[in-house]
Amino acid sequence: MMYYSKAFGLSIESDLKIPEFLPNNASENSAVIIKNSFSPIEINANGLITNFTNELSFEIKKIGRFSIKDGNRIFYQRENHVSDEELRLFILGSCFGCLLQQRGYIVLHGNAITTDETTCKIIVGNQGAGKSTTAAWYHQQGAKILADDVCAVTFNDLGQPIVIPSYPQIKLWQASADLLGISTRHLNHVRPQQEKFSLPIVEKFWQTPLPLTEIVEIHPSYQEIKVIQGLKKLGYLKEHSYRYQFLEKMQLTAHYLKQLMRLADKITFQCSPRIQLNQKINA
Helix, strand or coil: CCEEEEECCEEEEECCCCCCCEECCCCCCCCEEEEECCCCCCCCCCCEECCCCCEEEEEECCCEEEEEECCCEEEEEECCCCCHHHHHHHHHHHHHHHHHHHCCCEEEEEEEEECCCCCEEEEECCCCCCHHHHHHHHHHCCCEEEEEEEEEEEECCCCCEEEECCCCEEEEEHHHHHHHCCCCCCCEECCCCCCEEEEECHHHECCCCEEEEEEEEECCCCCCCEEECCCHHHHHHHHCECCHHHHHHCCCHHHHHHHHHHHHCCCEEEEECCCCCCCCCCC
């Protein structure tokens, strides 16, 4: 049985049900195919192998093997007894991050939100900095979410950077949910035995691309807002790019860095303390 859905502006056909994605019409030509492939995938000692700029394969121990090709195909081989939830976690993350890189997108590791439904910003930060917590707080204040974890950025005909919406979900740790007063009682675990949950945001998911005007890096140690100027922005953008090692393996870094320079010229970048949960946003 095949399932039809859409995400990142792409129509998707998959032999694996992916409930996180938005449903789509089966009659629409699929831009991306996801299927269980039993053809052997050779993986080297460090878990990655690539021979071409349009192909990357990798292995996640105790989960399975994955191969992304030509920006339109994702093949997987799951290990025995691996749940659909665990498999989807890597398809939604690393696989789609790589696929979007192959399609020429800038892919940032963060959360994209809009408070005015006219422009958007991306919240970035190191692991545990509170990106998803901040996005969920904005969501509670009435903001709309465009993307969680994997943010796809491209340029429109006017050369303006835009964010392509992904799918209506935020992933939250139990501690973050407790902090925000969100009950996880009826939420699905991201992975079995892990206190991280999928929070559906269908009603406040923004489904059309929006101009990207600002990127904010949050960090627990920051005491005040600092605006990053000039070429320094390039280093921050590279640091917060999603799975930069994939780009290196596919020999796509030269083109990607040019895209980052173009993006740096169009957006503001600031480092900021974590948001205070009792403050209000200005739409």
